[in-house]
Amino acid sequence: MSTVTAMPIGPGGTRYKEVKEAMLAALTEQEWKGGEVIPSEKKLADRFGVSIGTLRKAIDELCAENILIRHQGLGTFVAQHRRDRHFFRFFRVARRDGDRAYPVVTLVNFKRAKSAPAVAARLGINDGTRLFVFTNALALHDKVVVIDTVMLPETKFPGLTESMLRGRPNTLYNFYQDAFGINVTSTDERLRIGRASELESKLLEIEAGAPVLEVERVAYSINQKPVEYRITHINTEEYEYIAGTSKSSDI
Amino acid sequence: MSTVTAMPIGPGGTRYKEVKEAMLAALTEQEWKGGEVIPSEKKLADRFGVSIGTLRKAIDELCAENILIRHQGLGTFVAQHRRDRHFFRFFRVARRDGDRAYPVVTLVNFKRAKSAPAVAARLGINDGTRLFVFTNALALHDKVVVIDTVMLPETKFPGLTESMLRGRPNTLYNFYQDAFGINVTSTDERLRIGRASELESKLLEIEAGAPVLEVERVAYSINQKPVEYRITHINTEEYEYIAGTSKSSDI
DNA sequence: AAGTGGTCTAGACCACTAC
DNA sequence: TAGTGGTCTAGACCACTTA
Structure with a gap:
């Protein structure tokens, strides 16, 4: 009965998993391409209607899977195959x-x-x-x-x-x-x-x-x-x- | 100079890394042995003087390295080599x-x-x-x-x-x-x-x-x-x- | 100086397990 | 029912990068 959260948790699990799936979809649709920077955590948190902490947990997993790469002070990038990295x-x-x-x-x-x-x-x-x-x-x-x-x-x-x-x-x-x-x-x-x-x-x-x-x-x-x-x-x-x-x- | 945090961050980095090192030390000294349950997150957070979130980040890494294993509702355990697992x-x-x-x-x-x-x-x-x-x-x-x-x-x-x-x-x-x-x-x-x-x-x-x-x-x-x-x-x-x-x- | 990700907090509430 | 870990929040402050 709680009406506290801004959005109900959809089928299949948790908010951060939903955010992760949405980001994977954006990646497969090439909204963000290899080597490009994705929007800041603040913007993505607004876009998906979650707190920064939750958004970060989704990005954490995508980084662990070598799909995204974070760069402090710079932004988060779509991992790119390069001769000098990976x-x-x-x-x-x-x-x-x-x-x-x-x-x-x-x-x-x-x-x-x-x-x-x-x-x-x-x-x-x-x-x-x-x-x-x-x-x-x-x-x-x-x-x-x-x-x-x-x-x-x-x-x-x-x-x-x-x-x-x-x-x-x-x-x-x-x-x-x-x-x-x-x-x-x-x-x-x-x-x-x-x-x-x-x-x-x-x-x-x-x-x-x-x-x-x-x-x-x-x-x-x-x-x-x-x-x-x-x-x-x-x-x-x-x-x-x-x-x-x-x-x-x-x- | 900020006096907000309860304890200054020691040499070598961040609080959660310190907590992680302290837990690794406890593991090598066999304070917690293979297969045993370790204290709850609340108790460990008190012991190390950090918030639950920070304590959890330390445990997160130890779990990612297959040193600890979490079990919701049960506790966190020292990973054990078993014929049926790992x-x-x-x-x-x-x-x-x-x-x-x-x-x-x-x-x-x-x-x-x-x-x-x-x-x-x-x-x-x-x-x-x-x-x-x-x-x-x-x-x-x-x-x-x-x-x-x-x-x-x-x-x-x-x-x-x-x-x-x-x-x-x-x-x-x-x-x-x-x-x-x-x-x-x-x-x-x-x-x-x-x-x-x-x-x-x-x-x-x-x-x-x-x-x-x-x-x-x-x-x-x-x-x-x-x-x-x-x-x-x-x-x-x-x-x-x-x-x-x-x-x-x-x- | 402005903007980014990185760390840390203090707490609420949920889901699971055992008794 | 009590205790555990799991999720989520809203924000403060730090460290890094670029300009």
């Missing part, structure tokens, strides 16, 4: 001595194909859906160590061309963000022993069929929809994959 | 179809040894420091798939014996907690291609020298001190290692 959150390969270098990427293949059942299942699409498929060779310290084979549903990346991939100035996920409004926020990865293909063996300078560390990745966008499927093969003679449970999400 | 936070092996089973553990070796330089460096101890070294074979769905070789500094685990390891009722990290007051809260892992040893090849039913997924783990306790070094070898013919960036820490 890059190593998704690139987990380092030299055995711990040195983490930026890879030099070379596109070695670009084609269209129809989705195999296993890939379609992971991407939540129908078998045979058309995909862009491309392969990148990643060099660390002037030596090719990683081969990425990336598969993207054509419907989510309309108009993607080989030259766009060659010309991109920043990271691949930055490119998804700027060119297609797709914000990769989390990944699911599975690791196992794989075997180098003929092409990979040449690029990695190992024998064909030699064991490599295989990483199967599905990348998810802001609304938890799968947007990318990727198979990575790593030569771990001098490099390794870094995992582990940490409290703060990045490195 | 186990898969550290055990990352699953069948390829996604099925995650509890391993059946068999101790196959127990000995003492002196630390090699590489291990000592990881554990932050001197070369040649005495270690307990033991090997476990882990079976999933009635088949040995994982071999763990665990190294523990004798000084941190005084009085550890083979029979204690055989008799433990719960998980290994639960055992560290109950028997030695060591709370493992995070791990650092590095993955690469390894080769099965003679012993491993027999247990895993593969050829000696066959490629296996090698995981090098350092486990850290509540105060970020390394407490365990471990090499894991996984047969990934039917199983795989699960990684990835997720927002919520557990699975």
Whole structure:
């Protein structure tokens, strides 16, 4: 019977969760784009009809999920994939001595194909859906160590061309963000022993069929929809994959 | 100069960080032990001379780091390693179809040894420091798939014996907690291609020298001190290692 | 100096759990 | 019913950034 609160709590839970959902909606509708500053906490609190404390709790969670980034004195920004920030959150390969270098990427293949059942299942699409498929060779310290084979549903990346991939100035996920409004926020990865293909063996300078560390990745966008499927093969003679449970999400 | 606040903010930062540090100290001194309930928020706020809101912010962070666990209506508890909870936070092996089973553990070796330089460096101890070294074979769905070789500094685990390891009722990290007051809260892992040893090849039913997924783990306790070094070898013919960036820490 | 996010407060009320 | 944590408020003051 209380009539104290300005607005009743809607279906599904609490006020700050509602605010969070409303902000996620604004982000998916690209009202606020990657790298942009969002309105101040005061303005957002007014807009959603809640106190600053409640509004802050919603932003707290979005920051914890690496969707927003706060900057004291500056404002709150939509997280942007940049080579100099957040890059190593998704690139987990380092030299055995711990040195983490930026890879030099070379596109070695670009084609269209129809989705195999296993890939379609992971991407939540129908078998045979058309995909862009491309392969990148990643060099660390002037030596090719990683081969990425990336598969993207054509419907989510309309108009993607080989030259766009060659010309991109920043990271691949930055490119998804700027060119297609797709914000990769989390990944699911599975690791196992794989075997180098003929092409990979040449690029990695190992024998064909030699064991490599295989990483199967599905990348998810802001609304938890799968947007990318990727198979990575790593030569771990001098490099390794870094995992582990940490409290703060990045490195 | 303001004389409003009850206590000046000490060196190093903010009130809630101070409260958090004080609580971490109480935890390392085992004032509150694994599985126990800690005092109510009201009592802790009085004890530390802060408001409930500030006290809650300290607990928020400790919960985010999986050190405490809140239970509405019940209280706040010191996180405990249990077979039925938090186990898969550290055990990352699953069948390829996604099925995650509890391993059946068999101790196959127990000995003492002196630390090699590489291990000592990881554990932050001197070369040649005495270690307990033991090997476990882990079976999933009635088949040995994982071999763990665990190294523990004798000084941190005084009085550890083979029979204690055989008799433990719960998980290994639960055992560290109950028997030695060591709370493992995070791990650092590095993955690469390894080769099965003679012993491993027999247990895993593969050829000696066959490629296996090698995981090098350092486990850290509540105060970020390394407490365990471990090499894991996984047969990934039917199983795989699960990684990835997720927002919520557990699975 | 103006505007931003960061900290902290003191309290009301709600939701859950145990007895 | 009593006690716990969970949500929410309305505001003060601090620290940082830009101009």
